[in-house]
Amino acid sequence: LRNHKRNPRHLPCPPGPKGWPWIGILFQLPQKQVWLAHNQWSKSYGDMIFYSVMGTNFLVLNSNKRTNDLLEDRSANYSDRIRMPMLVELMNWRYNFAFMRYGPVWRKHRKAFHEHFNPSVIGKYDQIQLVHIRRFLGQLLHSPQNFLHHINFVFAAIIMDAVYGVQIEDSDKDPHVDTIAAALGGLAKAGVPGSYLVDHIPILKYYPGWLPGGGFQKDGAEGREATERYAVQTFNQVKEALRSGTARPSVVGSLIENFTGGHGDVSSQAEANMIAKNVGAIAYVAGADTTASAVQAFFLAMAMHPEIQKKAQAEIDSVIGPGRLPEFSDKPLLPYIDAVLKETMRWHTVVPFGVAHMSTEDDEYDGYFIPGGTVVMGNSWSILNDPAVFENPSAFNPDRYFKNPNLRHPHEAAFGYGRRICPGRFFSDHNLFAITSSVLSVFDILPAIDDKGNTIPLKYEPTSGFIS
């Protein structure tokens, strides 16, 4: 950028592929597993890669040092989010504070969320988690071939219970299950910025749907309807239950009820209700598929590594014995289980390319100029597979944390960065402990066998999406 006022020392932007005027490197962008391609690119350009696509600047950070320097130490400038016209404006995902621009409205939501998910309060969900996880063990026993479905369902059930006090049924006929599926369908279509032309040219959002090329407006309208149903319907159900005195304890109920007048950040009951509605709606979207992905990876790792599974089971047997299932109070006594969980979060990066941050102001860093409005990605996969830190990174090896007790905790990249770091990580950790220790205490996880009785070999093949 040669503008003298903005870049008085005429510093270069960080290195990266160049591409064409305005469209930039649009046609060089990898279509699949973008994190791997950027990891490769870092061999030519270094651990910071800068480029532009259709007028937007991107900066990809491929090392822990870079994410620490920018997303943590300078987080005041690197915590904004990118404008997403299709998802947020047309499909009306405004309620979701993960996509909110950095500022006071986002802060109020984050604070309300944190009140209910910080480490000192998440113990209040222990009972809910254990009840649903024990039901899950029964489902596994009954139909182990449907284990992927059971994994998805148990997190849906835990979150809906904790957040709304609502019990969902394991059936397509459950009205919540159906509504959630429709809303998530919109997210899958529009969640990756740039999926629609209107993301690049926001003025198109006013383009009439009946003109040629206006088909995206139909997707927008369908998404909007599904989002509205999803965010409002269950919230109204909680309000109604509060009115009639039948409400079970829940995050949303407590956010509605505990508004105590106009002091503090939230100024009216209407605003408190809006925040309660939004916090409720995000917990499911942000928490269910992510945690389920980690548990699927755990099942795969156990089936691929029977010796590690046996070691974990031996620890549970010696600490807890055969007479009961693990409880949260057992957690500090199970260091090997803890190492298995850490390694699961490292080996399979659930959100491998992170969630896009955006810089607010122009910045100078390490001899480079980074323009305000640059989209900044932390390549979590690169960080968690850095061979200089994690020896032989593609191997699933919980023992690495005993060999080097100071080894970096995978949570540092797996849950994102700085002021936007995942505020559900303590709850998620709790869920993961409960489910993995319970499963290992009563089941063996083995590879499937084919019709002839032969073991089907297993391979780790992560999918490509935003959540892998």
Ligand code: HEM
């Ligand atoms: C294995 C499980 C999970 C993983 C891997 C995960 C990962 C992430 C990541 C990478 C981000 C983006 C952070 C950034 O912008 O740098 C994020 C944000 C978020 N997560 Fe999670 N998450 C998990 C579970 C959960 C759960 C269970 C909840 C809720 C109960 C949750 C709620 C949120 C929220 C609300 C945000 C948005 C934060 C903001 O923009 O300020 N997550 N998560």
